[in-house]
Each structure stands twice: as structure tokens, then as C-alpha cells.
Amino acid sequence: MTLSETEKAGCTNLLQGLPSNELFSLAETVTKKQVGFGRSKTEAVKAIVSFSNSAEELLNRQKINKDVLFKYLVSNDVTPSVNSKKTDLIGEVILLWKKKSQAYKPSASPETYLKTGLSSGNHQTSLNLTQHNLHAEKHTIVNYAPTINYVVNNQYNTVNVGVGASAAPSNHELLTLGQKFTQWFFDSLNSHNPIKGVPPKDFGPQHFYNEAQLMLLMFSPQETREKCSGQQAVSDRFLDFVTKEHLLFSPSDHPDGMMVDMSPHGLVVVLVCGTVHRENQCVGFFDQMFGLIKDPQFNSNYKIKISKMKLHATHLTSMPKLTDRTHEELQDLAVIPQ
Numbered sequence: 001m002t003l004s005e006t007e008k009a010g011c012t013n014l015l016q017g018l019p020s021n022e023l024f025s026l027a028e029t030v031t032k033k034q035v036g037f038g039r040s041k042t043e044a045v046k047a048i049v050s051f052s053n054s055a056e057e058l059l060n061r062q063k064i065n066k067d068v069l070f071k072y073l074v075s076n077d078v079t080p081s082v083n084s085k086k087t088d089l090i091g092e093v094i095l096l097w098k099k100k101s102q103a104y105k106p107s108a109s110p111e112t113y114l115k116t117g118l119s120s121g122n123h124q125t126s127l128n129l130t131q132h133n134l135h136a137e138k139h140t141i142v143n144y145a146p147t148i149n150y151v152v153n154n155q156y157n158t159v160n161v162g163v164g165a166s167a168a169p170s171n172h173e174l175l176t177l178g179q180k181f182t183q184w185f186f187d188s189l190n191s192h193n194p195i196k197g198v199p200p201k202d203f204g205p206q207h208f209y210n211e212a213q214l215m216l217l218m219f220s221p222q223e224t225r226e227k228c229s230g231q232q233a234v235s236d237r238f239l240d241f242v243t244k245e246h247l248l249f250s251p252s253d254h255p256d257g258m259m260v261d262m263s264p265h266g267l268v269v270v271l272v273c274g275t276v277h278r279e280n281q282c283v284g285f286f287d288q289m290f291g292l293i294k295d296p297q298f299n300s301n302y303k304i305k306i307s308k309m310k311l312h313a314t315h316l317t318s319m320p321k322l323t324d325r326t327h328e329e330l331q332d333l334a335v336i337p338q
Contacts, residue, residue: 178260205231220313
């Protein structure tokens with residue numbers, strides 16, 4: 001039995017999330033040390049995929065533990081139960097790949113794919129999750145546009161924040177700006193985590209205004225508050241998350257995970273949520289607000305003026321969504337005490 005192209009792509013994506021030492025160890029086990037990969041993660045992944053007889057065989061490997069599978073499913077908008085067994089999670093991954101393959105027919109019943117991809121005894125649990133996900137795909141996002149108030153440099157700002165793709169067409173450029181900004185911010189920040197094994201990208205005080213502010217609220221489970229002022233202090237605090245606490249941030253790339261708009265005074269407000277990881281474990285989620293203003297001395301690029309982040313250390317049962325927050329919660333996320 002060989003892996004389908006969809007399974008190869010899925011396995012490659014999943015394996016790329018493993019720490020280097022775990023990946024190299026797995027490659028040696030799968031290939032029985034018959035293939036050299038020069039300590040290259042790319043070559044190690046290729047070797048593992050090539051020497052695996054089936055997706056099920058690979059996913060059942062000891063190095064592919066529950067946390068790896070859970071993180072992969074959450075990143076693909078599948079919401080497994082935190083109490084799922086490893087066999088349940090493997091079934092969900094296989095089903096996900098079957099749905100992505102060209103052979104998947106949406107008109108067919110979920111049972112068809114459950115029977116081809118899951119072992120006996122797991123059908124009922126996985127079927128319930130699958131039906132839930134199929135209904136979720138049909139869910140229509142409500143045009144939810146709260147009014148957020150900001151005080152920056154003693155100036156009062158009011159912004160009507162639209163939800164992702166449901167925002168008005170005139171906000172399309174702002175939505176694109178918000179998406180590109182969050183992708184750049186978290187990619188650059190995460191690159192400083194040593195577990196990534198990549199050269200650190202440009203991230204530092206030069207991306208913040210001199211008077212930048214950061215408010216942190218951490219719930220684990222007791223509430224802890226921190227406040228940083230000044231471009232160096234704010235930049236250093238963000239870097240501490242990845243260099244000292246070894247956290248990785250995965251922002252949502254879906255419409256209900258982001259809100260963005262601009263005030264009459266030029267303040268671009270970006271609200272975003274996502275998951276937080278340490279090594280291969282999902283440890284919680286975050287909600288964050290950024291206030292961005294163009295800097296004419298920075299080639300008219302945007303710099304970060306203000307930010308507020310809420311970190312929740314908890315077990316996730318679904319991907320976080322801003323559309324699940326109340327107006328009061330969004331308002332609280334946006335307000336920075338003076």
C-alpha cells in the first residue's frame with residue numbers, strides 16, 4: 001500500500017511541526033538508518049514519507065503522539081474532543097485527508113468515509129464530530145460590527161470593527177492589510193523560538209513607536225496583568241515569549257478570527273485570535289489587539305502604536321473565534337487603561 005498524494009502532502013505538513021530531534025529520530029526508525037538525510041529536516045520528512053507503507057502506519061508511530069495530532073487537527077479547523085484517544089485522532093486526520101482528496105464527494109454520507117478510514121469501535125464518536133463539522137461548514141457568519149473606543153495620546157477614537165470577509169467591500173484593503181500584518185508579525189516573532197530551527201527574522205524595537213504600549217492579561221488560571229511602555233520594553237516582552245518561555249503563536253487565518261478597520265485619525269485597529277503552543281503541545285489560546293499608524297520616517301510603513309493581549313492557558317475543544325466573543329469582551333480587549 002502506498003500513500004495518496006493528499007496523504008503525502010498531509011503527512012509532510014504534519015511532520016514539519018515536529019521538533020528537529022524528534023523528526024530525525026523518527027526518520028532513523030522508519031528508514032532503519034538505511035538512508036542518510038544530512039540532518040536536514042526537509043530530507044528527513046521526505047525519507048519518512050517515502051518509507052511509510054500507509055498513512056495509518058505513520059500516524060501510529062510513537063513520535064506522532066496525541067498532542068501532535070491534536071495540534072494538526074486544530075490548525076486545520078477540525079475540533080476533536082480533548083478526551084479523544086489517539087486512535088480517534090488518527091481517524092479524524094485520515095478523514096480530513098479523504099475530504100481534501102479529489103475522490104471525496106460531498107454528496108456522499110459521512111459513513112462512507114468513516115468505513116474506509118477508521119478502525120472499528122471509533123465510528124460513533126468520529127461520526128458525531130464529522131456531522132458537527134459538516135454543519136459548521138454551512139454556518140453563516142453574522143454581520144457583527146461592534147464599536148470599539150480607543151484613547152491614544154489623549155485622543156479619543158471610535159472604530160466600527162467589521163468581521164473578516166463579512167466586512168463591507170470598502171474594507172477589503174484594510175482586511176488584506178490586517179492579514180498581511182498578522183502573518184508578518186507572528187512569523188517574525190515565532191522565528192526567534194529556537195525550536196523552529198530557522199534563522200531569526202527581523203523583529204525588534206524599530207517596528208514599534210517610541211511611546212508604544214503593551215497590556216498583557218494572562219489567565220492560568222489566576223489573572224496576571226503586565227504593562228510595558230516604550231518600544232524597547234514592548235519588543236523585548238514579545239521576544240521573551242518565544243526565546244525564554246518557548247511559546248509559538250498560531251493566529252487564525254479565517255474570517256471569524258480577525259476584525260479590522262481604521263479610525264478617522266488613521267489608526268488601523270486589528271483584532272485577532274489564535275492558538276498558543278509550546279513545542280508540540282497546544283497550551284491555550286490568545287486574543288490580541290494591535291493599533292497601527294503609518295510612520296513617514298519608516299517609508300510610510302505601519303508601526304505598532306499600541307497592543308493588548310489576553311493569554312488563556314486551557315485545553316481547547318475548538319478553534320478560537322472572535323465571533324464567539326461578546327461585545328463587552330471585544331470592548332475590553334480593545335481598551336488600554338491610561
